[in-house]
Amino acid sequence: MALIEFRKVKKYFPVQKGFIDSLFSREESYVKAVDDISFTIEKGEVLGLAGESGSGKTTTGRMAVRLLKPTEGEIIYDGEDIASLGGKELRLLRRRLQFTFQDPTSSLNPRMKIGDAIADALRLQGIGTKEERREQSEETLEIVGLSPASSFYDRLPHQLSGGQKQRVVFGRAIILKPEFVVTDEPVAMVDVSIKAQILNLMTDLKKELNLTYLFISHDLATARHVCDRIAIMYLGQIIEVADRDSIYEDPLHPYSVGLMSAIPIPNPAIKKTEAVPRGEIPSPINPPNGCRFHPRCPKAFDRCSIEEPVLKDVGDGRSVACHLY
Ligand code: SF4
Numbered sequence: 001m002a003l004i005e006f007r008k009v010k011k012y013f014p015v016q017k018g019f020i021d022s023l024f025s026r027e028e029s030y031v032k033a034v035d036d037i038s039f040t041i042e043k044g045e046v047l048g049l050a051g052e053s054g055s056g057k058t059t060t061g062r063m064a065v066r067l068l069k070p071t072e073g074e075i076i077y078d079g080e081d082i083a084s085l086g087g088k089e090l091r092l093l094r095r096r097l098q099f100t101f102q103d104p105t106s107s108l109n110p111r112m113k114i115g116d117a118i119a120d121a122l123r124l125q126g127i128g129t130k131e132e133r134r135e136q137s138e139e140t141l142e143i144v145g146l147s148p149a150s151s152f153y154d155r156l157p158h159q160l161s162g163g164q165k166q167r168v169v170f171g172r173a174i175i176l177k178p179e180f181v182v183t184d185e186p187v188a189m190v191d192v193s194i195k196a197q198i199l200n201l202m203t204d205l206k207k208e209l210n211l212t213y214l215f216i217s218h219d220l221a222t223a224r225h226v227c228d229r230i231a232i233m234y235l236g237q238i239i240e241v242a243d244r245d246s247i248y249e250d251p252l253h254p255y256s257v258g259l260m261s262a263i264p265i266p267n268p269a270i271k272k273t274e275a276v277p278r279g280e281i282p283s284p285i286n287p288p289n290g291c292r293f294h295p296r297c298p299k300a301f302d303r304c305s306i307e308e309p310v311l312k313d314v315g316d317g318r319s320v321a322c323h324l325y
Contacts, residue, residue, distance in 0.1 A: 001041040009073030033059040035236035048227035055233040061182040065097040102185040104165035108157040119124035144171040159277030163194035242318040
């Protein structure tokens with residue numbers, strides 16, 4: 001059963017024009033950060049969202065927990081369209097949906113004790129007395145592995161290692177007992193030696209609290225350890241979705257093939273020199289006509305620059321947006 005479903009969701013950000021540009025043109029231009037995406041996440045599933053920087057992953061994640069409002073489309077959460085919720089309804093919804101930011105240092109107040117930072121999520125929702133919030137925060141510190149809680153509660157963020165700060169970030173996310181958590185590059189800012197501990201923590205929390213995750217990562221090697229399915233984004237669109245093993249062992253879309261070939265221990269079946277995409281990701285203000293990937297695609301042919309491929313079901317639970325399929 002789907003816990004969350006995106007239906008034809010778009011997020012466009014208006015581009016601020018300089019004074020001279022505004023004299024010559026009145027036409028508005030937009031960064032098409034997310035441009036017509038549809039996907040579902042099943043209850044209890046970990047869906048990975050992968051792609052290069054600028055592909056729209058973080059914008060998608062922020063819309064999923066309604067930190068951002070979509071420009072168009074529906075986001076169905078547990079049977080209800082949350083795309084345009086506001087006010088009290090949105091505040092109550094936020095108890096059920098949480099987001100962990102990529103950089104734990106900048107997402108924690110440097111002057112707030114970490115125990116208070118975790119308890120603050122309860123205060124903002126008007127839950128409990130000060131003492132009750134402290135008690136719950138201490139319990140949460142233990143759950144995320146900052147034990148004994150009494151020795152961590154009063155510490156400031158600068159007194160913690162990167163991995164410990166990431167644990168605080170997860171603590172703040174789970175204290176409200178959410179159902180769905182979006183984690184944005186949760187191990188991008190921690191040492192390699194700590195990565196496995198944070199991924200294990202995520203997995204343990206999932207089991208203990210029955211969580212569903214959207215796991216945002218540009219690092220496909222890491223995503224493989226925690227995700228059930230992977231969706232690949234390119235320039236604001238989803239271009240392939242498949243279960244973890246299929247997409248790593250037999251990626252279909254030429255862009256997915258390129259990403260897989262960039263993993264440090266690549267699948268030897270993929271010919272690396274053919275697979276790596278050429279050049280840089282184009283501007284999301286004026287994406288290429290036809291298939292957005294065609295200027296970089298080693299398999300492009302005439303139709304690709306004219307007609308935009310749609311994401312379609314190719315069997316075995318896989319979908320791909322490419323004229324080759
Ligand atoms: Fe390449 Fe054409 Fe497929 Fe796009 S539609 S990925 S350009 S082959």
